[in-house]
Amino acid sequence: MRHLLTLLIAAIFITSCKHVTETTPAQKDQALINYVNPFIGTGGHGHTYPGATMPFGMMQLSPDTRLDGWDGCSGYHYDDEYIYGFSHTHLSGTGVSDYGDILLMPSNTILFNNGANGKKGYRDHFSHDNEIAQPGYYKVHLDSTNIDVELTVSQRSGVHKYAFAKADSLNNYLIIDLDHRDEVLSASWEVIKEDDDQKLFTEMQGHRHSKAWASKQLLYYYLKTSHPFKYIKDPQSKSNKVALKFENPSNEPVIIKIGISAVDEKGAKQNLETEIGDKTFEQVKATVQSTWEKQLEKIIVESDNTTYKTNFYTSLYHTMLAPNIYQDIDGRYRGMDLEIHQTTDFDYYSVFSLWDTYRAAHPLYTIIEEQRTNDFINTFIAKYDEGGIMPIWDLSGNYTGCMIGYHAVPVIADAYIKGIRDYDTDRAFEAMLHSASQDKLGLDSYKKYGFIPTEMEAESVSKTLEYAYDDWTIAIMAQERGDEESYKSFIQRAQNYKNVYDPKSGFMRGRMRNSWFSPFDPYEVNFNYTEANSWQYSFYVPQDVSGFIDLVGDKKAMDKKLDALFTAQQETSGRHQQDITGLIGQYAHGNEPSHHMAYLYNFIHKPWKTQKRVHEILTTMYKDTPDGISGNEDCGQMSAWYVLSSLGFYPVTPGSNTYAIGTPLFDKATIYLENGNNFTIEASNVSDSNIHIKNASINGKAHPYSYINHKDIMAGGLLQFDMSSTPGRWGKHPAHSPKTAITEHLIVAAPFIASGDITFTENTTVALQSTDKDAEIYFALKEDGETFKRYRKPITITSDTELRTYAISRHGKSATISTPFHKINDAYKVTLETTYANEYSAGGENALIDGIRGSKEYRSGTWQGYNNKDVVATLDLGEVKKINAIATSFLQDQRSWIFYPTEVSFFTSIDGTTFTPYYSQDIDATIESEETLIKTVAASQDEQAARYIKVIAKTVGDLPSWHLGHTYDGKSWIFIDELIVK
Structure with missing residues (x-):
């Protein structure tokens, strides 16, 4: 009897296990094209077509x-x-x-x-x-x-x-x-x-x-x-x-x-x-x-919520609108050299919005479009052969020069690590190294210093952060290939994010002449960031979340910082950026740099917070209406976020082979894979209130981890979630959390000027600091030659000089950073009667006499910018002097709405009250031009006495009718730099 009872219990156990591990794949209840609404995204700022x-x-x-x-x-x-x-x-x-x-x-x-x-x-x-x-x-x-x-x-x-x-x-x-x-x-x-x-x-x-x-x-x-x-x-x-x-x-x-x-x-x-x-x-x-x-049958979902299904299949549809095949039926195509090429070995594509799509769209393709992913990478290699570099944002055989990073690189690395390799892998890796070895778009500074100074290149913080991630993907592919030399070089470059982290403010911040860009406002949208502010880029270290947590302080500090992100005031300051939409606090779902942030709670063992925020985004930022996408759809990225997140996982770090688990939206979903397997996700008791994961299992085996591996998906099987309305203990243990960490070949962050003025009148006291607490800082002034001294206390500077500094720790030596200091005549003072834009301050009130000249790049931080207003500035020389000449310079970059003034006038005065005209010049500032130019307005006369010099530059105001910005009621800018008096 006992034997029979044992068999009965065993049979029940086996039957129960079989019930848990086997399930019927998700079934469609009607044609899936019926759930696609091509009008979603055609309103608002979605920019889709029907x-x-x-x-x-x-x-x-x-x-x-x-x-x-x-x-x-x-x-x-x-x-x-x-x-x-x-x-x-x-x-x-x-x-x-x-x-x-x-x-x-x-x-x-x-x-x-x-x-x-x-x-x-x-x-x-x-x-x-x-x-x-x-x-x-x-x-x-x-x-x-x-x-x-x-x-x-x-x-x-x-x-x-x-x-x-x-x-x-x-x-x-x-x-x-x-x-x-x-x-x-x-x-x-x-x-x-x-x-x-x-x-x-x-x-x-x-x-x-x-x-x-x-x-x-x-x-x-x-x-x-x-x-x-x-x-x-x-x-x-x-x-x-x-x-x-x-x-x-x-x-x-x-x-x-x-x-x-x-x-x-x-x-x-x-x-x-x-x-x-x-x-x-x-x-x-x-x-x-x-x-x-x-x-659309590549993924089938089951739900009683028709709106969710419509949003899902419309999103899946949108992920399949681009890239576009760019090749005739006979294999001929027009390459990046605009010459005709031919191949029948692969399909050739165009329209790679890579700054957007490397984040989620291309990882989605590695799951449901493996062969097409091979074609995409073969296309990248062909474009490298034809045009000399892989695309950043290519369109119809043209490099558009749009967006930042070299994000064909992570697409290749992510596919390679996942075993998608039907292309010349040696040639692909060569193209990746080539992309990272350029000397343009700030890469020369990035390679030399480990960051991009703001005065050297626009969007310096964003570029530094995104280059560092791209470099990490090169490193992991090099490691997989057994290339230790490349691995070491690029795993070190992958840590360059440390050089733009300001430990005092806790934000990623521009370094201008080795000082932190100021005045600093994390809400300000300015030229240091790409379509974002510091809030929206300060969490971008997907390749080394552990290292980033250490910079912030610890996991508690990171938790507090993430909470602050989602609860901060929604308003931004600085320039208006149309792309910053879909705000939850300062999380901006309408633009791509924010897309991974809700999942970062998993990395600090608080997955229920990820679940809460992901469900909020899924149900508030996507609607079955023409304005149902919270920002530009961006060639599939906005929709890929929805597809993956609604299934229950997301690739925080493409190239890591792991996906952070969020919260599923559907009762059941099945992914039909090209390898013949299918992977099903079941969520029992899921609802708009039951958004928290109580337990999870894969193929009947408990899965306490708040992440899933790519190989588990591709092997097929069943992922089950037991959902609840309240957070449980699932995923809380540190051993069950996702992790990205760089633990070898660590770098030493370059020291920075924590306080002190680069331009000063009498003297300035300079304090140096490093984000590496254990690092020793060394410095040398120009007069010291090559003799560096250990930094122990602030340095007092009293004359023009150059400060060089580096840091040393057990991990090695940082780059040496040189900063010129300029002493302004003690008696000189500039009074500005009109207010410059904070994001274009060029250093503040003394920008017009700081001795630093602006370049043709308006976002270099060296031009003082005024929007839709005249510039009125008065220079006090401190005493009456003999004046021989007056000059100042202006920038023209009409594509960026920057125009020469229509009139520039100089005046002189003895007492600062009564001014006498000195020179005036009219400028036909609205003649259409695609050139970026600098115009110096200069005048010399017979020597005359004056203490005060006034310059008035009159704005164009409304953009001319021929300008694209005219349709937005756009207003022109004046960019001015350096008032010179002889």
């Missing part, structure tokens, strides 16, 4: 409702009431405009004006009530002309379907506008004859070469029509606009089939004929929607 495209497709066939402006980057905004037409290329969620190529607009009359200038034009009114958007399909009714438009696509080609009103059977027109949107460098259209007698045509080809964000975009097209047409040229245009009049007596739907290519018209035609050929509109639509369904 039109038809294939997954990662070359063609994005979508309506254009907006011609310019920041919220018109995708060509469409939900607030608009008019459609200008339907163009074939669009960017998804970017912060800069481009594309909108080859505009087609059906009409019942011939109008070549687009109507944007108030004149009658071809644009047409529409209502969202008569608009449908689905993956691969778009439909709208044009109210003014009573035309129904439908659009669908293949990879490199698309189909328009126009149903004209019955009354317009003899007036079926199509307007083709090649001038639409960005600046045209050249354009052409050429009809291809079918019937010489009738002079009717059914085919057309041409090109459009344009300039915008991409300085030279080359695009070719080939189109076929279902009905023959005659063409009418625009009498006001050389060649860039044409109208087609269709012969359609039965008033059948008019079908336009079009192929595009970056190579030539032949490629466009071949793309069209191969992909679409004789297929009907409905057949093309069925194919693209079937393709989308298969793509």
